[in-house]
Amino acid sequence: MGYWFRIGDFELLVVSDGVIRQDAGATFGLVPRVMWEKYVPDIDEKYRLPVGLNSLFIRGGGKTVLVDTGCGDKSRSAPGAMDIEHTGTLLENLRAEGVAPEDVDLVINSHLHFDHCGGNTVVDDGKLRPAFPRARYVIQKGEWEAATHPNDRTRGTYLAENIEPLDEAGQVDLVEGDTEVVPGVRMVRAPGHTDDHVVVEVESGGDYALYIGELSQHPVQLERLAWISAFDTMPLVSLETKKRFVEKAIEKNATIVSVHHEYPGVGRVRLDDGKRKWEEISNGSAGNENGAAL
Numbered sequence: 001m002g003y004w005f006r007i008g009d010f011e012l013l014v015v016s017d018g019v020i021r022q023d024a025g026a027t028f029g030l031v032p033r034v035m036w037e038k039y040v041p042d043i044d045e046k047y048r049l050p051v052g053l054n055s056l057f058i059r060g061g062g063k064t065v066l067v068d069t070g071c072g073d074k075s076r077s078a079p080g081a082m083d084i085e086h087t088g089t090l091l092e093n094l095r096a097e098g099v100a101p102e103d104v105d106l107v108i109n110s111h112l113h114f115d116h117c118g119g120n121t122v123v124d125d126g127k128l129r130p131a132f133p134r135a136r137y138v139i140q141k142g143e144w145e146a147a148t149h150p151n152d153r154t155r156g157t158y159l160a161e162n163i164e165p166l167d168e169a170g171q172v173d174l175v176e177g178d179t180e181v182v183p184g185v186r187m188v189r190a191p192g193h194t195d196d197h198v199v200v201e202v203e204s205g206g207d208y209a210l211y212i213g214e215l216s217q218h219p220v221q222l223e224r225l226a227w228i229s230a231f232d233t234m235p236l237v238s239l240e241t242k243k244r245f246v247e248k249a250i251e252k253n254a255t256i257v258s259v260h261h262e263y264p265g266v267g268r269v270r271l272d273d274g275k276r277k278w279e280e281i282s283n284g285s286a287g288n289e290n291g292a293a294l
């Protein structure tokens with residue numbers, strides 16, 4: 001299962017690692033249930049909503065880049081009441097689209113919470129090893145520090161099994177701040193969810209795509225900017241960051257890829273009578289002049 005589209009000279013593929021279920025109250029933070037519940041028709045008996053795990057594969061300029069790796073399939077427990085039973089499909093879905101693990105040159109993690117880097121490593125013969133044997137794993141230095149020195153709040157989400165084997169294999173490249181990993185593909189600082197959280201921009205031939213990481217977990221959060229998840233460590237910083245990127249996305253008519261929206265989570269934010277409106281462009285009839293489906 002893969003959703004392909006094009007940005008200038010790049011081919012992009014949104015590929016799923018599955019779906020988790022997460023407490024809806026935590027997703028909407030300070031926003032009271034009476035305000036958010038109409039946007040969440042598929043809440044379950046434990047008050048959880050489905051959360052996508054959409055990774056982005058980028059091919060162009062002689063390189064391949066994979067952004068985020070989902071939860072992976074190593075562990076079947078997760079913090080709180082999250083359901084991660086239905087995850088771990090990334091490698092299989094990449095293979096179905098003709099991409100083998102050894103084809104990946106660079107892996108970027110938007111941050112190192114378990115639902116973004118769980119597929120960084122696999123268990124092979126009882127041992128942990130990098131899932132992408134040839135890849136350089138490009139990670140923000142500050143995020144690496146936070147993940148390798150978790151505090152009492154972050155301990156449950158920064159799991160050594162997802163990052164230590166990369167270091168042991170010598171496959172980690174730590175970077176600081178905005179970094180162009182391939183000409184036209186940039187990791188850009190987007191603090192708020194964590195201090196060193198990044199988004200990924202792809203720009204080519206006048207087209208622009210934005211992988212938004214944790215700036216949104218549900219489409220309404222791109223329309224109502226003050227609706228911010230309780231998982232964000234610095235909500236007021238998140239608000240400023242989100243404002244900046246949503247304004248840029250509107251101005252540049254960005255194709256937005258959202259990791260946590262329902263698969264494939266590809267759409268745009270448009271202004272409709274001055275109001276921000278999320279428009280899914282990936283349901284069936286995808287494709288247009290800017291971000292045409294292949």
Ligand SMILES: [Zn+2]
Pocket residue numbers: 113115116214260
């Ligand atoms: Zn996440």
